Amino acid sequence: MTNETTVVEKVTGAIGAQFSEGRETAAQVTSWLTEKGLDFAMNLVFALVILLVGWLAIKLIAFTVRKTLMRGKAKGRLLADFICSVVTKACWAVLIVMVLGRLGVNVTPLIAGLGVTGFILGFAFQESLGNLASGMMIALNEPFKVGDVVDAAGHSGVILEVNMMATVMKTADNKRIVLPNKSVWGGPIVNYNALGLRRVDLQVGIDYGEDVTRAVDVIREAIAHVPGVLQDPAPAVAVASLNDSAVQINVRPWAKSADYWPVAAATLTEVKSALEKAGIKIPFPQIEVHTASAK
DSSP: OHHHHHHHHHHHHHHHHHHHHHHHHHHHHHHHIIIIIHHHHHHHHHHHHHHHHHHHHHHHHHHHHHHHHHHTTOSHHHHHHHHHHHHHHHHHHHHHHHHHHHTTOOOHHHHHHHHHHHHHHHHHTHHHHHHHHHHHHHHHHOOOOTTOEEEETTEEEEEEEEOSSEEEEEOTTSOEEEEEHHHHHTSOEEESSTTSEEEOOEEEEEOTTSOHHHHHHHHHHHHTTSTTOBSSSOOEEEEEEEOSSSEEEEEEOEEEGGGHHHHHHHHHHHHHHHHHHTTOOOOOOOOOOOOOOOO
């Protein structure tokens, strides 16, 4: 009986202690609600209003910035997207600080902590920041756009995508290459589409025994019938050099950038056919050997 009584007393005491703690907690909550509950509720309402109004204001600011940039013909959509993203994130940061401050949160340590964190992350992500800075330079200077054929960072291909961190290119053999913007902006960039027209540079050799003037006339007549060859600028056909086995003639028609390769192939085909029809020999590489006669 004594043991049972002791257990009952312990259970009863524990329950009483828990009940007392519960009453104390309830009393504290009631006291807090009575003294500060109304203020907290008002601050919460004001914080929600600030959040809602701020959200609408951020959307309006982002829309205005984008519209202004596009109306002013800023350097492409890439720059407009980047600037709008930066402005939006900065506005949200300010809005969150305002909301937390309204709720009574001390934001000073938070701001200081963000400053230190940003300093550390700046060192940790130097390469990424370099790509970002190069992306900004590409956006500002716009050396190419999507669809252009370019040589950049040691690669050639069609630009598929440009963002603030990387440039995506498709090569002629259908490979997809992602180039960090730092490597793209850090070297020469050759854009084959920027000016709209390209000169096709070809060379044809004729035998030394042929009439050079006649050969030039035949070549001019041949390329005049090649589809895609422009008459303005006019094609250029002229003797380039006297090589070991042939008289070298430069053949330089002009074409639209998109027609470059078809025009180059068609020009070679047409010139060869025209020279053959005219009986003008295109010699193979050869070497003449002269021996001294014995005395």
